[in-house]
Amino acid sequence: MLDLFTIFSKGGIVLWCFQNTNQIFTPSVNALIRNVILQERTGVSSFDHNGLALQYKLDNEFDLIFVVAYQKILQLSYVDKFLTDIHLEFRDKYKNELTDGEFFRNFNFMDAYNDTLRAAEEWSKNQAKQPKQMRSFEDSFKSKKTVASMITRKGEEKPVKTAKKKEVNFADDDVMLASPPSSPKAQENGLINEEILAANRAKLAKKMMKKKPEPKKSPKSPQSEKAGKKPRKWELEGSSKDLESLERTTDRPEDAKSNFTPDTEMVGQMKGIIKDLEVESSDDDYDEQEEEEIETQKTAKKSSKGGMFSIFRGLVGSKNLSKSDMEPVLDKMKDHLIAKNVAADIALKLCESVAVKLEGRVLGTFESVASTVKSTLNDSLVQILSPRRRVDILRDCIEARKQKRPFVISFCGVNGVGKSTNLAKICFWLIENDMRVLIAACDTFRAGAVEQLRTHTRHLNALHPPERHAGRQMAQLYEKGYGKDAAGIAMEAIKFAGDAGIDVVLVDTAGRMQDNEPLMRALTKLIKVNEPDLVLFVGEALVGNEAVDQLVKFNQALADYSSNAEPHLIDGIVLTKFDTIDDKVGAAISMTYITGQPIVFVGTGQTYTDLKALNAKAVVHALMK
Missing domain, CATH: 1.20.5 (Single alpha-helices involved in coiled-coils or other helix-helix interfaces)
Structure with a gap:
C-alpha cells in the first residue's frame, strides 16, 4: 500500500498528489530533495527518512519528479514497475500540456493512478505465485x-x-x-639423417670443448686487509652540553628558548576573510577533441541509414539522450576522475547520477553528447563542493563572545595528516582577527605533541606580542602532560577559557586509525562531554580511496559509540598538503561527497599564512582538465 504519490516539477510546482494517510510527508520529501536530488546522488533510486521509504523517478524531458512513499517495514516489489508505468501514463496523457508548460491546470489523473496501481499489484501477485525458474546449465x-x-x-x-x-x-x-631402414626410401632418408646427426654431434663436441677460462683472482692488497670499519661522524650529533635542553623526564614548565626570529612580513596578511584557493592545472588538459572522436566513431556507422532528413533532424537538436549514447563518454569521464584521485566508487556514482539526470533530455541545437555530459558533470561537481549551510567561523566567534563563552573547535583525524600544524595556522588567522585563543593539548599519546604546540604558541606570541594588543596574550597553551584523560583536559581548558575571557578554544586530539575502537571511543567521549561548536576532520589531499574509508568509519564510530539520540558528527573538513598534488584534486570531491559537509580550510604550505578557503569552481576546473 502506498502512503503518498506526488508529481512535481524541478521548480517546486506540485502537479498532482495523492495521500492515503493523515501523516505529514513534507519533511520526508524535502529531505529527499535536499539530500539526494540537490546533492547529485540521483544514481540512488531509494531514500529512507523517519521510517518511510521513498522512491523516485526523474523525467528530464519535462523536468518532472515522480515520488512514491510507503512504510519502510513493507517490502513492496512492484514500486519500480509502478513508477515506470505511471511515468509513461502521465506523459502520454498530458504530453501537449507539458510541452506548452501548462503546469497550473487541473490534472484529472485519479482513475489512471488507480488503474496503474491495481495493475502493478496484480503483476506482483502473479510474479509471487510463479515458481522461481532456474537457469539451465547451458545458459x-x-x-x-x-x-x-x-x-x-x-x-x-x-x-x-x-x-x-x-x-x-x-x-x-x-x-x-640402431633401427634399420625398412624400405629403399627409408634408406635414402636414413643417409640424410645420418649426415644431419653427424653434424649435430660435431657442434655438440665443439660446445663441450669450449670452456670459459676462469678469471684470475687479483691478489689482495695489504692496505685493504688492514683497513677496518670506521665510525661514521654525524654532522649534528650533539654533545653533553645539549642534555639539559633535551631533558624530558622531569616536569619542565618551559622549554629552552630557541633562536627564533619572527617574520614580521606575515603580520596583517591573514586579516579578514581567508583568500580563496587558486589551483593551477597541468599542461595535459582534458581534450574535448577526444570526446568528439567517440561520438564521431559512433555516428559514422549510422550516417548511411538516416538519409537526407537525418541531417536536418540533427541540426534542430531533436534527439533524446539515452544511456547507450552517454555510455562511451561516461566511461571516459569515470577513468579521468579516477586518474585525478577521485575514489573509484565515488566516480562511478557520479557518472550514474549524470546518466539519470540526462536520460530523456532533448539535445539543443548543435549540442553534442560529449559536451552536454561534460557540462552536466561540471555543474554537479560544483554543486557537491558548494556548502549546503553557512560556514562563517569569525561571525560565530563574535556571537559566542557576546554570549560570554568561548567558541570551541575540535580537530580529529588519522596519524600524520597535519592536525597540529593546521591548528596553528587557524590560530594565527584568528589572532590576526583580534581573537584570543587557547590551545588545549589533548594529544596525550604522541611523544613531542605538547612540545610542538608549546613551540607554536611561543612563535605566535612572538609574531603578535602583548604590546600590540593592549597587554593581552593572544595565544596560550593548556596542557597537563602525557597519559591523562583527553576529555578531562578539554573540559578543564574550556572552563579556564570561560573564566579568563578567552574567545576561542582549539582542541588538538591524538591521531588515530579509523579501526581502533578504544581510541574512537575516547574521541566520542571527548565530543560528547565537551560538546564543541565545530568538529573538523583533518585529511590530506594525497589520499584516494582511503578517504572514503576514513570518513565513513569516523562518522560511524561517532554515531555508534555515543549514547545521545542525535550524536555530534563531523561538521567540516580541513584538507591538508594541497600544495603537493598538482591538479589531482579528487580527494576534495570524495570527502565532500561522503559526508555532505563542506571543506572549511585548505592547507597549502608550511607557514602560518598558507591557509586558504576552498574555491569550488577553481577545483572543478582543475579536476576536469
Whole structure:
C-alpha cells in the first residue's frame, strides 16, 4: 500500500498528489530533495527518512519528479514497475500540456493512478505465485567457461607434447641409428639423417670443448686487509652540553628558548576573510577533441541509414539522450576522475547520477553528447563542493563572545595528516582577527605533541606580542602532560577559557586509525562531554580511496559509540598538503561527497599564512582538465 504519490516539477510546482494517510510527508520529501536530488546522488533510486521509504523517478524531458512513499517495514516489489508505468501514463496523457508548460491546470489523473496501481499489484501477485525458474546449465556462465576451457585444452596440448618428443629424440641418436631402414626410401632418408646427426654431434663436441677460462683472482692488497670499519661522524650529533635542553623526564614548565626570529612580513596578511584557493592545472588538459572522436566513431556507422532528413533532424537538436549514447563518454569521464584521485566508487556514482539526470533530455541545437555530459558533470561537481549551510567561523566567534563563552573547535583525524600544524595556522588567522585563543593539548599519546604546540604558541606570541594588543596574550597553551584523560583536559581548558575571557578554544586530539575502537571511543567521549561548536576532520589531499574509508568509519564510530539520540558528527573538513598534488584534486570531491559537509580550510604550505578557503569552481576546473 502506498502512503503518498506526488508529481512535481524541478521548480517546486506540485502537479498532482495523492495521500492515503493523515501523516505529514513534507519533511520526508524535502529531505529527499535536499539530500539526494540537490546533492547529485540521483544514481540512488531509494531514500529512507523517519521510517518511510521513498522512491523516485526523474523525467528530464519535462523536468518532472515522480515520488512514491510507503512504510519502510513493507517490502513492496512492484514500486519500480509502478513508477515506470505511471511515468509513461502521465506523459502520454498530458504530453501537449507539458510541452506548452501548462503546469497550473487541473490534472484529472485519479482513475489512471488507480488503474496503474491495481495493475502493478496484480503483476506482483502473479510474479509471487510463479515458481522461481532456474537457469539451465547451458545458459549459465559456468557451463560456457567449462566447455570453452575443455576445447582449448584438447587443441593446445597435443602439438605441445609432440614438439617436446621431437626435441628429446634429437639427443637419442643411438636409438635412431640402431633401427634399420625398412624400405629403399627409408634408406635414402636414413643417409640424410645420418649426415644431419653427424653434424649435430660435431657442434655438440665443439660446445663441450669450449670452456670459459676462469678469471684470475687479483691478489689482495695489504692496505685493504688492514683497513677496518670506521665510525661514521654525524654532522649534528650533539654533545653533553645539549642534555639539559633535551631533558624530558622531569616536569619542565618551559622549554629552552630557541633562536627564533619572527617574520614580521606575515603580520596583517591573514586579516579578514581567508583568500580563496587558486589551483593551477597541468599542461595535459582534458581534450574535448577526444570526446568528439567517440561520438564521431559512433555516428559514422549510422550516417548511411538516416538519409537526407537525418541531417536536418540533427541540426534542430531533436534527439533524446539515452544511456547507450552517454555510455562511451561516461566511461571516459569515470577513468579521468579516477586518474585525478577521485575514489573509484565515488566516480562511478557520479557518472550514474549524470546518466539519470540526462536520460530523456532533448539535445539543443548543435549540442553534442560529449559536451552536454561534460557540462552536466561540471555543474554537479560544483554543486557537491558548494556548502549546503553557512560556514562563517569569525561571525560565530563574535556571537559566542557576546554570549560570554568561548567558541570551541575540535580537530580529529588519522596519524600524520597535519592536525597540529593546521591548528596553528587557524590560530594565527584568528589572532590576526583580534581573537584570543587557547590551545588545549589533548594529544596525550604522541611523544613531542605538547612540545610542538608549546613551540607554536611561543612563535605566535612572538609574531603578535602583548604590546600590540593592549597587554593581552593572544595565544596560550593548556596542557597537563602525557597519559591523562583527553576529555578531562578539554573540559578543564574550556572552563579556564570561560573564566579568563578567552574567545576561542582549539582542541588538538591524538591521531588515530579509523579501526581502533578504544581510541574512537575516547574521541566520542571527548565530543560528547565537551560538546564543541565545530568538529573538523583533518585529511590530506594525497589520499584516494582511503578517504572514503576514513570518513565513513569516523562518522560511524561517532554515531555508534555515543549514547545521545542525535550524536555530534563531523561538521567540516580541513584538507591538508594541497600544495603537493598538482591538479589531482579528487580527494576534495570524495570527502565532500561522503559526508555532505563542506571543506572549511585548505592547507597549502608550511607557514602560518598558507591557509586558504576552498574555491569550488577553481577545483572543478582543475579536476576536469
